[in-house]
Amino acid sequence: MGKPWKCEDCGKGFPSPSVLETHRRVHTGERPFSCTDCGKGFSWLCNLLAHQRVHTGERPFTCSMCGQGFSRMGNLQTHERVHTGEKPFTCPVCGRGFAQSSTLLVHKRVHTGERPFTCSVCGKGFSRMGNLQTHERIHTGEKPFTCPVCRRGFSHVGNLRQHERVHTGERPFTCSECGKGFIDSCSLLTHQRVHTGDNLLTCSLCGKGFTSSSHLQRHQRVHEPSQGN
Structure with missing residues (x-):
């Protein structure tokens, strides 16, 4: 079957005008499907239905190995790589494999030196948003991780875990x-x-x-x- 209906923006072909019109939302940014709970908009109905599970707590996709549930099939497929060890995304520079494309994207910054997340206070750059958020606590003084024994606060969860060994006596x-x-x-x-x-x-x-x-x-x-x- 041919695809005579062409997108004027990218030239991609589609089998019917309705499918072409749905595709054009990629270019226009139109989001006609809105969540009745939070108002967030979506370009496709299937994405809205998947999003609504955030509010309902529904997790219809279950891992056959450990029973953990997921709201999206894609999330289940990514999780299953924990059990299979599959790492389909490979770094073209060093050959290291990753289970998720997003993790590979972050890893590539090791080679490129890219640091897209910048501290607004001191200008220091970071390759991960999480690292920037942890760094910003140096300026704010925020210490959200509290020791349950002595109530001492820490800016990073790793520092809290290390401190807790003072109380438990663990020396791993x-x-x-x-x-x-x-x-x-x-x-x-x-x-x-x-x-x-x-x-x-x-x-x-x-x-x-x-x-x-x-x-x-x-x-x-x-x-x-x-x-x-």
Whole structure:
């Protein structure tokens, strides 16, 4: 069957005038289908029906492996890659695979250096919107993540998770040489210098080595002249 009805904007052909008219909303931005709950408009009825599940909570598409429900078939198909390990979107630069095209798009910025999200306060750029939002808390002082034990606030959920180990005693980062545990990877890397001798910081006065700058600074006070009256 031919497609004699051509779009004047892009030249794409369609089998009937009604299908062409629906397509033209891509160019005109027309959104004739509106949600009665929130007023959001959509170009196609199927998108409106899918959106309305946000309000109804309906999740008709269920994962056969874990039972998790989704409001859109596309979201289910993306989720199923968690179980299958499928990564159909490949970076043309380094060959790394991704389960979602959006994740690949963000990854490509590693190679291009693109930082489209800019802080309005200091101008620093970020490759992800989430990273920008986290950074902005430096300026606002916002600390939305609170420790349930001591009520201390944190600007990033990762910092909260690390802090909670102070209360639980969990030390998931273990030294392969001596078995000593640490609450974060940075502390483990610093400790491992004891075994490898790499990047030791040396006191310029006595030559003694230290694994961290804070330990070196504390040691250097030994050489400071006493402040007697």
